Amino acid sequence: MTTAVKVRGLTKRYGDVQAVGGIDLDIRAGEVFAILGPNGAGKSTTVEILEGYRKRDAGEVSVLGTDPGRPTREWRSRVGVVLQTANDVAEATVRETVRHFAGYYPNAQDPDRVIEQVGLAEKAGKRIRELSGGQRRRVDVALGVIGSPELLFLDEPTTGFDPEARRQFWELIQGLAHQGTTIVLTTHYLDEAEALADRVAVIAKGRIVAEGEPSTLGGRATARATVRWSGGAVETDTPTETVLELTRRFDGEIPELTVTRPSLEDVYLRLIEG
């Protein structure tokens, strides 16, 4: 398995503010990697350095084997970028825009197929100005993938979506991942990271404070469990034993029984406060 993104000792400072204070990252080809972190943690700065938008102060960065600090057209044609907000090309139609952008790439996909893939086939003739927020975001993704990128960056792709639109968007991203596209995603939504990502990294105060699979992040799977029932709650390392004991006490069904381990959100909040 090859490495798509390799970062060692990355730092970036704006005036007095150390935005990124020494980050190491390895993102494997073909995986979906989520970067989590509060606003101002250095998440966007890191991603923008990887995308070739910003210069770094120090450290080694390799994206698809190239230093993004010196982006070439050839490299750009292998990387897709979906930015946070954009309101451009409002007067062009979806099809015109996707076709136009296809012209920039040496190995562009068929524009109509991409439009269909992002679920905009019925809106292809509409001007982008007339689309809803969620539909616009699909155009952004279409423009991000039109050049058949090996690596796709998605910056907070579902902010402002309603729950249904978000689910549909997740399916779209999962479809791309299944085709083998490496995806680097930043998000504020922990359920999104949990649903999409093979691995996540949590950035706080310019450093990576935890990295791993969503299900085991921060020792989540082995953390103490909380057993709750009507009339009480205990935190314990041996929840099964507690439940057995309760079964005996209630002589059968335990009223309102739940056994929980910390959610990704609990772990995340503990990590970024620490």
Add this chain to the structure above:
Amino acid sequence: MTQTIAPPAAPAAPAKLPSAFRLSLSRAAIETRMFFREKDAVIFTFSFPIILLVIFGSIFAAELEGTGLNVSQLYVAGLIGSATMTGFQNLGIGISMDRDDGTLKRLAGTPMPRTAYFAGKALNTLLVSSVQVAVLLAIGVAMFELELPSTVSSWLTFTWVFVLGVLGSSLLGIAVSSLPRSGKSASAVIAMPFVVLQFISGVFIPIDQLPEWLTRIASFFPLKWMCQGFRAVFLGDDGATLELAGSYELDRVALILGAWVIGGLVLCLTTFRWKGRRDG
């Protein structure tokens, strides 16, 4: 995901990047298409100089003493000058908006060569200015006794003044697009100097009626020289006596417009921002 699958449509052999020339034309086509879709902007862009010409030409129809020319002909020449400078305003505002609404950032993330963006804007400007000038000429001829030049050398002068003028003001427009803090403030920031320049460069007010210190300021900017060049074309030798210098100084016109093309290019290359101020 544990197994690696080939990326979609992976190239068998590395395909060639599309040429910068082809993409310049492609940018020009989409810019032009988008320009003509903003119907309200199109109507006002084209009707503004026409309405000014009709108003000024009708109010000041008097004959210019001892020349056999009338004031409205002077306005045609002046307004053609300002139509040639439309690129300053259109690009200054248009690029500020492109920077603000994410167009520039999105393009910077694609393999589009950056020159294609500027070439597309320049070609679009050349087209818009040409249409404006053609309409002004038609109205001048139809309503205000404007005579189209009859010699090849006059048309040559017209061509080089127009091309240098459009190029210089487009480059200047690209350079000033970095000044406004946001797309919203762009029209105010950029329209103001353009209106002022029109007043002091001999578009609305004949240049010989301006105080000397104002014409001296105007001499630093291209518009005065563009108008002077167009007066040489449309007023001919009869009008030369009205010039401050007693002649049209075509050599100086060429020199100063050429200097603005080079200066504008240097300004663009050194100051252009692909990112908005809020993007750091």
